[in-house]
Amino acid sequence: MYECFLEIAFEAELKNINEDPECLALAFEQCNENPVTRDASIRELRELIYERAECKPHRTDDAFLLRFLRARDFIVPRAHKLLVRYCNFRAEYPHLYKDVDLWGLTKVKDAYEGSMLDRPDVGRLSIFRFGMWDPSEFPVEDLVRAGMAMTEIGIRQPKIQVLGGTVLVDLEGITLRHIATLTPTIAYQMVCLMGVATPGRLHSCHIINYNWLLNSFFYIFKRFIPQQAWGRIFFHGHDLKSLHQHIDPECLPMRYGGTCRNHVSIGQWFQKIKKYRDAQFDKEMKDLGYLVKE
Numbered sequence: 001m002y003e004c005f006l007e008i009a010f011e012a013e014l015k016n017i018n019e020d021p022e023c024l025a026l027a028f029e030q031c032n033e034n035p036v037t038r039d040a041s042i043r044e045l046r047e048l049i050y051e052r053a054e055c056k057p058h059r060t061d062d063a064f065l066l067r068f069l070r071a072r073d074f075i076v077p078r079a080h081k082l083l084v085r086y087c088n089f090r091a092e093y094p095h096l097y098k099d100v101d102l103w104g105l106t107k108v109k110d111a112y113e114g115s116m117l118d119r120p121d122v123g124r125l126s127i128f129r130f131g132m133w134d135p136s137e138f139p140v141e142d143l144v145r146a147g148m149a150m151t152e153i154g155i156r157q158p159k160i161q162v163l164g165g166t167v168l169v170d171l172e173g174i175t176l177r178h179i180a181t182l183t184p185t186i187a188y189q190m191v192c193l194m195g196v197a198t199p200g201r202l203h204s205c206h207i208i209n210y211n212w213l214l215n216s217f218f219y220i221f222k223r224f225i226p227q228q229a230w231g232r233i234f235f236h237g238h239d240l241k242s243l244h245q246h247i248d249p250e251c252l253p254m255r256y257g258g259t260c261r262n263h264v265s266i267g268q269w270f271q272k273i274k275k276y277r278d279a280q281f282d283k284e285m286k287d288l289g290y291l292v293k294e
Contacts (some may be wrong), residue, residue, distance in 0.1 A: 026120060027162045030201070031070040041074055042066060048080045055087035058287060067199040070161045082199060089197040093189060096141070096148050098289040103274055105146040105266070107138055112146060112266035115251055122251050123163040123203055124154065127263075131173020140181040144189045146266055151198050152288060153273060156281075164201025166247060167194060168256075171217070172209035179217050184224075191224040204232040206243060208256075 027033035045065050049057065057064070065079075068086070072078035090097070110132040115125040133143060154160045195202035210217075225233070236242040240257040252258025264272070273281075282292045 023158050023162055027070065027158075030120060030162050030164070032073045032075075033070060033162075034074075038066075038069075038074075041069055041076055044076045045069060045079055045083075048076060049083070052080070054080075055084045057083060057087055067155050067161050071164075071195070071199040071201050082197075085192075085197040086199065089192050094289070096145050096189070097152075100145050100149070100290055102149060102285060102290045102292050103270060105142070105149055106270045107267075108133065108143055108146045109267040110265045111143055112150065113253075113263055114150075114266070114269060115253070115260050115263040117251050117260050117262055118159060118163050119248075119251065120163060121203075122166045122247060123201065124160055124165040125168060125247070125251050125263075126150075126165055127168045127170060127253075129170045129172070130178055131171060131175075133178070135177050135181055140186055144186060144193070147190065147193045149290065150266060150269070151193055151200060152285070155199055156284065161199070161201075164203055166203045166251075167205040168243075168247070168252075169205065169207045170209050171207065171214055174210075174214060174217070179214070182217060182220055184220060187220045188224045191221060196224075196226065196229075202229075202232065204234060204246060206234050206236060206246060208236045208240075208243060209238055210235070 024033075024035060028035075039062075042062050042065050045068065046060050049055065049060060065083075068079040068083045069076070072082055111129055113127040113129060115127070118124050130143070133140075154165075192198065194200075194205065234242075234246055243252075243256060249256075249258040249260075251260055253260055253263050285292050
């Protein structure tokens with residue numbers, strides 16, 4: 001039953017249908033999206049791009065611009081500002097995607113994990129377990145590359161554009177070897193991928209299983225997190241009851257006191273995406289700069 005659910009979920013993962021009735025109803029509730037005025041908002045955003053000339057996005061079609069409007073509650077100036085940050089981020093760090101072997105990113109294995117129990121209150125739950133990464137196996141930049149690819153693939157799906165996501169950062173197993181790799185540039189890139197420079201709706205970020213060794217870890221990240229985002233960041237230490245006050249245990253794996261079984265590592269996720277992708281997926285990812293091999 002579990003494997004059957006995952007196969008169905010992954011087959012739906014790559015569908016890009018903006019007119020799904022359930023999605024449209026949620027879009028109105030979650031993103032302030034009105035089907036009557038949606039096209040006008042998209043045109044306004046497109047005109048703003050040309051008028052201000054602050055960025056040159058690789059796409060300006062309706063489906064692409066809609067992602068940014070949904071991420072900023074259909075407030076066009078805010079959506080434009082986010083699009084500019086997105087373009088600037090890609091221009092500043094092309095090595096994170098240009099000629100990156102998409103399927104080769106399965107190497108990060110269990111460092112990222114996701115629950116596919118998508119709900120309006122949590123969205124897509126993404127779990128970062130950097131302690132599972134061995135710094136001697138591959139550089140920290142590959143973690144960022146995997147996170148960026150995961151984000152680009154996820155935001156293709158209208159459901160994820162609307163529902164957004166929640167991030168759980170589990171710092172169990174983090175050592176000084178891990179912390180030594182976290183330069184200010186890496187910290188900035190990771191923060192950008194959590195909705196600062198990507199068209200995603202971040203509900204909240206929860207940090208668990210940390211100790212005094214990680215003070216420098218937090219200090220590096222703190223300088224790049226926007227002031228308005230701090231109200232959505234929660235520190236729980238080792239207190240799972242505190243975590244459950246914010247995330248329903250139904251959405252959490254058993255190791256966090258939850259009951260959710262439909263969660264997968266990013267390695268498994270990429271393998272399933274490869275299996276169910278189509279020609280449109282390959283084209284969009286290649287247009288972004290990725291190598292998409294057979």
